[in-house]
Amino acid sequence: LAKTTQPISMDSYEGQEVNITCSHNNIATNDYITWYQQFPSQGPRFIIQGYKTKVTNEVASLFIPADRKSSTLSLPRVSLSDTAVYYCLGTKLGTYKYIFGTGTRLKVLA
Template identity: 95%
Template sequence: LAKTTQPISMDSYEGQEVNITCSHNNIATNDYITWYQQFPSQGPRFIIQGYKTKVTNEVASLFIPADRKSSTLSLPRVSLSDTAVYYCLVGVWGTDKLIFGTGTRLQVFP
């Protein structure tokens, strides 16, 4: 199982772009990289998933270098409502026992 490492916390201001990097040195060939967002007292919510290069949706972008040993979640122009914990997971849902790390606590200030 690929273990992930993320910064414990990050601070930002409204309107800024936030990049959260996740390290996963022992990622397997079939593994996908998935990011989740969690607000207090709620279950995690899917943000974005990718395998390689770049993926973009209406919420975020995910950048994955060629060696896939790391990935970066990019949140454009964050707002106060983006204050949450962000988790990076590596594996395949249903095939692997996907383990959450401690996540990155993002605090957005006005």
């Protein structure tokens, strides 16, 4: 499974775009990159998953360059309610062992 590294914490202000970068230098050919969001006292929630290039949904965008050694989660115009921990995972097709690191603690300030 791809080992991922991401910043421990980030601060942002309401209305700004936030980009959280995750590095995964040993990503394998059949690994996907998946992001989860966790609010206090709740379980993590799936945000987005991608293999390469760009994926966008109603919540976020995920950019994965051609070499796939890193990825960037982009949250447009964050609000206070986006304050949470964001986890980047390398997930292999057909695997069951999802490794959650300590994530990135995003704090959105007014």
